[in-house]
Amino acid sequence: MTHPASNQRADRLRSMLGAEGLDAVVLSHPHDVRYATGYHSILERWGQQEPVAAAIVYADPSKPLTLVIPEANLGIVAVLNRDGPACSFGEVRSFEMLNFCEVSRYIDPDRKGGQLAEDATALADLIKGECQPNIVDAVAVALADxxxxxxxxxxxxxxxxxKIEPRVAHSYRDALDFMVRVRVVKTPDELTRYRKLGKLADRVIAHAGSVLHEGADWNDVQARICDFMVRNDVIPVDDGAMLFGGAYEDDDFIPDLFRTQGNRNLRRGDIVILETQGIYDGFWIDINRTAVIGKPSDEYQRQHDILRDAFLMMVDKLRPGVSTASLPEIGYEHLKSKGVPTPEKLLVVAHGIGIMPLEIPLPYPSAGLHGVKDGFVLEEGMLVSLDSLYFGAKLGPCHMENVYAITGDAPESMYAAPLELIVAGETAEAEPAE
Structure with a gap:
């Protein structure tokens, strides 16, 4: 088992430090630690505000990529790297976490060491310095050294x-916006990994469509989709598995920004927004299609096809140097030219995607109105999710979303699922997990 001193992500980050006037960056948010080193554990899912790991990247390439973790978690690094160098670093700085580390040092005479113990022991040469009382001390010692x-x-x-200032005097800089700019352009390795995720996303959305039928209970639909995702190593966005774009109150579809609970079983003619979100291999799935229970009306089918054509016109503009701020007008003008009522109800958002579902390379707060109005300029290597939702009142809503890699030529779709309306039958057979 090898532990390279760096990786493509850390190399990209290091290459951008100089332009920011930074000698180093200390990362303790789980997204950034995973980005720089690949390290992650179940502890990050606890949602603690206090960081439980850190990474230090230096502008000087002769200095090692430093991973800072609880000593007891060395075994987790060994597990991450069983099938290859998923967790990459040049040195480890350890610290105590509660009394876990103290307890783990005691040798159990009745337990024989296995391969995991051997792999963890093999990290010994990369552990530098003494185990510190906490994460602050561990980072401070590494920086001073x-x-x-x-x-x-x-x-x-x-x-x-x-907390570090009294021990390591330094000039502080906020790295939040910087890290989003670093992450929004993907490395070749990340693009390869996302292509694999795209195939899985296609299966998830196909399964979502397959469990829809007349009389289906929406909560049961979500549970079945969630089960399918978990069985295929996808962590759902939450226990609902999807972002449902609205709910039915009697016979009226009420659009909502995100999920609302349905209060009745699905009926023939109902429109269902399927937006499956989840995490696989540290990346977000974000794919969206529209389904209808039973055969759609000719008018609704036409509306959906107009939105699809508008979507493809926007996709064609996803090229380096283009601002995402120019995309909504393209969709609006097409809907208007085809006589779609209130084309102003078309919501178009283009955003980066990766470790986070929204990676918008604009100064904080980027999730406000200027994230769409100002937009950002596309660069080769970006992964961009194009989200197009028409909150049509007369015929009902239409929604579709795809992720594209920005290339020097036409954008590369990460999903192969057709952009067509999903027509759900009266019965459905769930696709088995692999």
Missing amino acids: HGMTGKTIGFDEPRLSQ
């Missing part, structure tokens, strides 16, 4: 900078 006193250091967590 690598001559960072008096240097300009970026942090994605200001509290960590404040």
Whole structure:
């Protein structure tokens, strides 16, 4: 088992430090730690505000990529790297977490060491310094050892900078916006991994369509989709598995920004927004299609096809140098030209996607109105999710969303699922998990 001192993500991050005037960046948000090193554990899912791991990336390539974790979690690194260098670093700095580490040091005479114990022991040469009482001390010692006193250091967590200051005097810089800009352009390895995810996303959306039928209970539909995702190593967005674009009140579809609970079983003619979201291999699935229970009316089918054509016209503009701010007008003008009522009800959002579902390379707060109105300029290597939702009142809503890799030529779709209306039958057979 090998542990390379770097990886494509860390190399990209390091290459951008100089332009920011940074000598190093200290990362303690789970997204950023995973980005720089590949490290992640179940502890991050606890949602603690206090960080449970960190990574340090130095502008000087002769300095090691540093992973800072609880000593007891060395076994997790070994597990991550069983099938290859998923977790990459040049050195490990360890710290205590509660009393887990103290307890783990005691040898159980009745337990024989296995391959995992051997793999964890093999990390010994990469562990530098003594185990520190906490994460702050571990980061401070690492920075001091690598001559960072008096240097300009970026942090994605200001509290960590404040706690370190008495021990390692430095010039603090906020690295939040910087890290989003780093992550929004993908490395070749990330694009390869997302293509694999795209095939799985296609299966998830196909399964979602297959469990829809007249009389189906919406909560049961969501549970079946959630079960399918979990059985295929996808972590659902939550226990509902999907973002449902509205709910039915009697016979009226009431659009909602995100999920609302349906209060009756699905009926023939109902429109269902299928937006399956989840995490696979550290990346977000975000695929959206529209389904109808039973044969759609000719008018609704035409409306959906007009929206699809508008969507494809916007996709054609996904090229390097184009601003995402120009896309909504393209969709609006097409719907208007085809006589679609209130084309102003078309919502178009283009956003980066990867470790987070929304990676918008604009200054914080990027999720406000300027994230769409100002937009951002596309660069080769970006992964961009194009989300198009028409909140049509007369015939009902239409929604579709795809992820595209921005290339020097035409954009590459990460999903192969057709952009066509899904017509759900009266009965359905669930697709088996693989």
